[in-house]
Amino acid sequence: MVVQFLKSGPAILRNRGLILSMLVLICLLCGSVNLHAEQVAVIVNKDGPLSHLSKTEIRGIYLGEIRFVGGMPVRPIQYAEGQVKEAFLSNVIGLSAKDYKLYWVKKLFQEGLTPPLVKTDPSEILNAVREDPWGIGYLPKEFANEASEIQIIYIIQEERH
Amino acid sequence: MVTIQSSKIRYLIKKQAFFISLVLLALFQATPLRADEQDRTQISTQSQPSISDRQQEEINQLRQRIQILEEKESSEDLHPQFGMNLGAYGDVNFFTKDREANHPSFSLGSLDLYSTSHFGPRLTFLAELQLEINGQTSGGNFDLERFWVGYTFNDLLTVRVGRQHTALGYWNNTYHHGKQLFLTVDRPFFLAFEDDGGVLPVHTVGIELMGSQSLPTLRWMYELDIGNGHRIDSTTKLLVPNDIADNNSAKQVALRLSIQPNRLPGLTLGVFGTSDRVGTDANGNIDERVFGSDFSYMHNNVEFITEYFKMLNLDHDATAYYIQLGYKVARDITPYTRYETLDVNPADPYFSELQNNTSRHQTIAGVRYDIDELRSALKFQYRRDRKVGSETFHVLEAQWSFSF
Numbered sequence: 001m002v003v004q005f006l007k008s009g010p011a012i013l014r015n016r017g018l019i020l021s022m023l024v025l026i027c028l029l030c031g032s033v034n035l036h037a038e039q040v041a042v043i044v045n046k047d048g049p050l051s052h053l054s055k056t057e058i059r060g061i062y063l064g065e066i067r068f069v070g071g072m073p074v075r076p077i078q079y080a081e082g083q084v085k086e087a088f089l090s091n092v093i094g095l096s097a098k099d100y101k102l103y104w105v106k107k108l109f110q111e112g113l114t115p116p117l118v119k120t121d122p123s124e125i126l127n128a129v130r131e132d133p134w135g136i137g138y139l140p141k142e143f144a145n146e147a148s149e150i151q152i153i154y155i156i157q158e159e160r161h
Numbered sequence: 162m163v164t165i166q167s168s169k170i171r172y173l174i175k176k177q178a179f180f181i182s183l184v185l186l187a188l189f190q191a192t193p194l195r196a197d198e199q200d201r202t203q204i205s206t207q208s209q210p211s212i213s214d215r216q217q218e219e220i221n222q223l224r225q226r227i228q229i230l231e232e233k234e235s236s237e238d239l240h241p242q243f244g245m246n247l248g249a250y251g252d253v254n255f256f257t258k259d260r261e262a263n264h265p266s267f268s269l270g271s272l273d274l275y276s277t278s279h280f281g282p283r284l285t286f287l288a289e290l291q292l293e294i295n296g297q298t299s300g301g302n303f304d305l306e307r308f309w310v311g312y313t314f315n316d317l318l319t320v321r322v323g324r325q326h327t328a329l330g331y332w333n334n335t336y337h338h339g340k341q342l343f344l345t346v347d348r349p350f351f352l353a354f355e356d357d358g359g360v361l362p363v364h365t366v367g368i369e370l371m372g373s374q375s376l377p378t379l380r381w382m383y384e385l386d387i388g389n390g391h392r393i394d395s396t397t398k399l400l401v402p403n404d405i406a407d408n409n410s411a412k413q414v415a416l417r418l419s420i421q422p423n424r425l426p427g428l429t430l431g432v433f434g435t436s437d438r439v440g441t442d443a444n445g446n447i448d449e450r451v452f453g454s455d456f457s458y459m460h461n462n463v464e465f466i467t468e469y470f471k472m473l474n475l476d477h478d479a480t481a482y483y484i485q486l487g488y489k490v491a492r493d494i495t496p497y498t499r500y501e502t503l504d505v506n507p508a509d510p511y512f513s514e515l516q517n518n519t520s521r522h523q524t525i526a527g528v529r530y531d532i533d534e535l536r537s538a539l540k541f542q543y544r545r546d547r548k549v550g551s552e553t554f555h556v557l558e559a560q561w562s563f564s565f
Contacts, residue, residue: 056423060375068315073282094426098534105535105564106342109248110335112277112287112311131222 039141040087042154043126048133050074051151058154059092061136063103064113069134076116077125077137088138091156126150247276250339252562254346259556260546269294270560273306273338285311291338304356305404306338306364317372324404327365328384328417329433330468331455341562344464344529346540349483349501350521351470355391355400358516360481360503361451361470362391362437364402365413379422386415392440398516400439409446411438419455427460444510449474462489464497474511480504493531497542500524520549527558537563 042058044050049070053061060066061076068074079085081097089100104115119125122143129135130149144152252270256262275289289307309323326333332352336343353359367388374381389403390413419431434452441447453470464487472479481504487497502522505512512518527542539561546554 056377057375060380065373065380066316066375067282067313071315102535106335108246108277109275109337109339109342112279112285114246114277114279 038157040084040091040138040156041141041144041152042088042092042136042138042156043129043144043147043150044136044153045129045133046149046151048135050134050136051153053136053153055092055154058136059094062093062116064107064111064115067113072134075128075132075135077128077135078116078118079125079137079139080118080120084138084140087156092154246278247274248564249274250341250562250564252340252560254558254560256558257556259544259554260548260551270340270562271338275307275339283313285313287311289338306354309369315372317374319371321369321371322367324364324366324402325369325386327361327363327413327435328369328386328415329361329363329435329451330417330453330470331419331429331431331457331466332468333361333363334384334417339562339564340560341536341538341564344487344495344497344540345485345499345525345527346542346544346558346560349468349481349485349499350523351481351483351501351503351517355402359400360472360512360515360517362400362402362413362435362439362449365389365415366402366404367412378424379420381418381420383419384415384417386413386435388413390437390439393442393514395442395514398514400515408440409438411446413437425458427458427463429455429457429459431455439511441510441514443514447474447511449511462495464488464495472511474509477506477509477511479506479509479512487529493534495529495531496527497529498524498526519551522547536565537561 044053049072057066061074062078066074079088086097089095089097093100095103107113107115119128119137122139125137125139126143126147129137130147138156141152141155144150250273254268254270255266256268257265262268272292273289274292275287277285277287279285287307287309288305291304291306292301293304294301305324307323307325309321309325311319311321313319326337328334330352332343332348336348338354340347347353351360352363354363365386365388367386369384369386371384372382389407390409390411391400391402392408393399394401413435415433415435417431417433419429421429432452432454434450437449437451439447439449450473451470452473453468455466455468457467458465465485467482467484469482470480472481481502483499483501485497485499487495489495500523502520503517504520505518507513507519509518524545525542527540530539530541532538539559541559542557544554544556544558546556
C-alpha cells in the first residue's frame with residue numbers, strides 16, 4: 001500500500017527526486033545570499049544626546065540639514081569609500097556615492113559648509129564617537145558589537161552579490 | 162513477495178531521507194550563527210577592568226586630548242584661512258548669430274573664483290569673485306559677487322552679513338555663478354544677473370537670517386533678507402544693487418519659505434516675495450514688489466524646476482515664469498528642455514527704464530554630457546528667442562563648463 005502511495009499520483013509528484021533536488025538548490029541559493037550579507041551599524045556615544053535619533057534625523061545630519069542637537073554641534077563621521085559607505089548612503093540618505101559628493105560640492109559653494117569628516121579605520125570612528133557625546137558614525141556592525149561606551153542606533157543590512 | 166515489497170519500501174524511505182537531510186543541511190547553512198556572538202559578549206564582560214580604573218584612564222585621555230587641541234588651536238590662529246578651500250568655475254562657449262552677436266562666435270565665459278572657510282562649527286566665511294571679459298577688449302571686470310560672514314546659533318537661526326543672492330525663488334538661491342552646477346547653458350533670461358540685463362533684484366547687500374527645522378513629516382526652511390534697495394543706472398539701463406550706499410532710506414525686504422516633504426525626497430515647494438524701492442532718474446523712486454512660487458523635483462534621473470514671478474510696479478504688473486525638465490537617459494547624458502517667458506506692459510515705469518523692457522519668450526532644447534559629473538560637462542542646445550517688436554533668433558549654442 002505504501003509502495004502504491006509512493007508510486008501513485010500525478011507524474012510530476014512521482015518525480016520526487018527532481019522536486020527535492022530543486023528544493024535543495026533553492027535553499028542553497030538562499031543560504032549563499034545570506035552568507036555574504038553584512039550589517040552596517042550607525043553608532044553614537046552611549047552617554048550622549050543622540051541615542052534617540054530617527055532614520056530621518058540621521059539623514060538630516062549627514063546632509064548638513066541638522067547641524068545642532070541640544071544647542072551643540074553634531075559631529076558626523078563618514079566611512080571610507082566602499083561598500084559600507086554605499087550601503088549607508090543608499091539606505092539612509094537615498095543617494096549614490098557620486099550624487100552625495102555632488103550634493104556636498106553644491107552645499108560648499110552655496111553655504112560654505114563642509115562634508116562630514118572621513119575616517120578610514122573603524123577603530124578611529126569608535127574612538128571619535130567614544131570621546132565626543134555629539135559624535136555619530138557608521139561602520140561594519142562586527143566592529144561595534146563588542147565596543148564599549150557606544151550605542152548602536154540603527155542597523156543597515158548590506159547585501160553583497 | 163512481501164519481502165520484496167518491504168525492501169522496496171525501505172529503499173524508497175532511505176532515498177527520501179537522504180534528500181530530506183540535504184534540505185535540512187542547506188537550511189542550517191542559511192541561518193546566521195549567533196552562539197559565538199553570545200560567547201564573545203560574555204567573555205568581554207568578564208574581562209572589564211574596575212570602574213574607577215576605567216574612569217581614571219578616560220580622564221587621562223581627555224587631558225591629553227585637551228592639551229593637543231589647545232596646541233593645535235594656538236598654532237592654527239597664526240595661519241591665514243583664505244584659499245584653504247579655494248575653487249574655480251569657468252566656461253567657454255560657442256554660439257551662432259544671436260541677439261547680442263552678429264556672427265557665429267567663440268566666447269570666453271566668466272572665471273568664477275570662490276573661497277570658503279570656517280572657524281569652529283558656527284563661524285563661516287565665503288567670498289566669490291568673478292572675472293568677466295568686458296566687451297570687445299581683453300580687459301575685464303572683477304566683480305565681488307558674493308561676500309559674507311555668517312554665525313550659526315542653531316539650525317533655526319544663522320545670521321549672515323554681506324552681499325548674497327536675494328531670497329527670490331529656487332534658482333537664484335541654488336545656483337550662483339558656476340555654470341558647471343546647472344543643467345543648461347545659462348540661467349533663464351529674466352533671472353540674469355543685474356549687470357547682464359536681468360530684471361529682478363537678484364543680489365542684496367545687507368543682512369540675511371536663515372534657518373530650517375526637521376519635523377516628522379517634512380523639513381521647512383526660511384530666508385529673510387534686509388538690505389539696500391536697488392537703483393537703475395540711466396546710462397547703462399541696468400539694475401544696480403547698491404553695494405556701498407543706499408540711494409534712499411527704504412530697505413529691500415525679501416522672504417522665502419519652503420518645505421521638503423519627507424515622503425517625497427527631492428521635492429521642494431517654495432513661496433517668496435520682496436519689496437524694494439528702486440531709484441530711477443526719470444521716474445523717481447518706484448516701489449517694486451515681486452511675489453512668486455517655486456516647485457522643484459530632483460530625484461533619481463529627473464530634474465524638474467518651475468517658477469512663477471509676479472512683478473507689481475505702481476499701477477502696472479508683469480509676469481515671468483519658466484518650466485524646465487531634464488531626464489538622465491544614460492549615466493552621463495541628460496537631455497533637457499525649458500520654456501521661459503516675460504510679459505511686460507510697455508507703459509510700465511520700471512521696465513521702461515531697463516534694457517530688457519519688452520515681452521520676450523525663449524524655448525531651449527539641448528543635451529548635457531558629463532565628462533565628469535563633478536568637474537566638467539559639455540552642453541549643446543538650440544534656443545529660439547522671440548522678442549516683441551524684434552527679430553526672432555534661432556541660435557545653436559555649445560558650452561564647455563568646468564570646475565577645479
